[in-house]
Amino acid sequence: MLDISGLFLVLSLGLLHGANDLSLIKKIKLNYSQKITSYTLVYLSLVLLVLGAFYFIPVIILVAFILISAYHFGEQHLQMNRKFTKPLFKFIYFTFGLSILIGLFFFNSASTSEIISDITNYSIPAYFYQYALFFALTLLMISFLLVLLRNELKLIFVLKKIFDLVLVFSVFYFSELLFGFAIYFVFWHTLPSLNDQIKFLYGENSKATWLTYLKKSLPIWLISILGLFLLYYLFGNDNLYLSIMFAFIAAVTFPHVIVIERMFEKYNSKNLNQ
Numbered sequence: 001m002l003d004i005s006g007l008f009l010v011l012s013l014g015l016l017h018g019a020n021d022l023s024l025i026k027k028i029k030l031n032y033s034q035k036i037t038s039y040t041l042v043y044l045s046l047v048l049l050v051l052g053a054f055y056f057i058p059v060i061i062l063v064a065f066i067l068i069s070a071y072h073f074g075e076q077h078l079q080m081n082r083k084f085t086k087p088l089f090k091f092i093y094f095t096f097g098l099s100i101l102i103g104l105f106f107f108n109s110a111s112t113s114e115i116i117s118d119i120t121n122y123s124i125p126a127y128f129y130q131y132a133l134f135f136a137l138t139l140l141m142i143s144f145l146l147v148l149l150r151n152e153l154k155l156i157f158v159l160k161k162i163f164d165l166v167l168v169f170s171v172f173y174f175s176e177l178l179f180g181f182a183i184y185f186v187f188w189h190t191l192p193s194l195n196d197q198i199k200f201l202y203g204e205n206s207k208a209t210w211l212t213y214l215k216k217s218l219p220i221w222l223i224s225i226l227g228l229f230l231l232y233y234l235f236g237n238d239n240l241y242l243s244i245m246f247a248f249i250a251a252v253t254f255p256h257v258i259v260i261e262r263m264f265e266k267y268n269s270k271n272l273n274q
């Protein structure tokens, strides 16, 4: 039951938060109107390329997916301050997101290893997640300490984020893999991202702008769901549905992360110049 709710959350709101990427590209690139098809083609080609690469070099693509996702999750979760574009702050985004992801794997090591082995044929022992979590948290604490010593972040901000981390880990501790992932993905990532995207696209968050966003996303969302079903039909069976879903999410993640990174750059530079 919880697995089904998790799947529903990821495939509804979760998927939707990338379905308006073409509108974001349009806003980022002002001369977009002449190039609508080329941007769509590049986006789609990248998705297909990653899917294909998953088949031939699954380990490399999975590692790249985890590292890129770590940065993407940290960037959305922390959004510390518009001025924080320095490399050290980017590194904090990465270590924060990495700690979240490895925390999820650590508290659900058996199911995580099962999916990783379905995708790559490698089995990861449970103790690996323990070392990885220790490593990620150490990097995060060192980088937090560095910015505190340089007076570049307020202590209260750091404490709030550490509290967030404890809260997220408690959710992971008490839930199954898919449900825990879905809760984090939708409530800590997707909803704040939708807020930022809507503000970037339409200048404000209101019922009307949310409705416009949802209406505009619907066709691409439907195409994506159909694409996912097609993948499942071609390669899936009842035991592989989670692996296929994660492979699909990985494929759309690569172009999505680039679009969101550019959105924040544009948004922040606009606000800094004001």
Ligand SMILES: CC1=C(/C=C/C(C)=C/C=C/C(C)=C/C=C/C=C(C)/C=C/C=C(C)/C=C/C2=C(C)CCCC2(C)C)C(C)(C)CCC1
Pocket: 014, 015, 016, 017, 018, 019, 020, 021, 022, 040, 043, 044, 047, 065, 066, 069, 072, 101, 104, 111, 112, 115, 116, 177, 181, 220, 221, 223, 224, 246, 249, 252, 253, 256
């Ligand atoms: C526009 C467009 C489109 C669409 C798009 C979309 C719809 C997007 C979305 C996007 C999205 C929706 C994104 C997402 C993201 C996510 C993420 C970033 C995640 C991450 C995760 C991870 C990292 C995981 C991991 C794991 C686990 C958890 C368990 C087991 C194992 C593993 C490792 C797998 C198309 C193609 C149709 C066409 C063209 C145009």
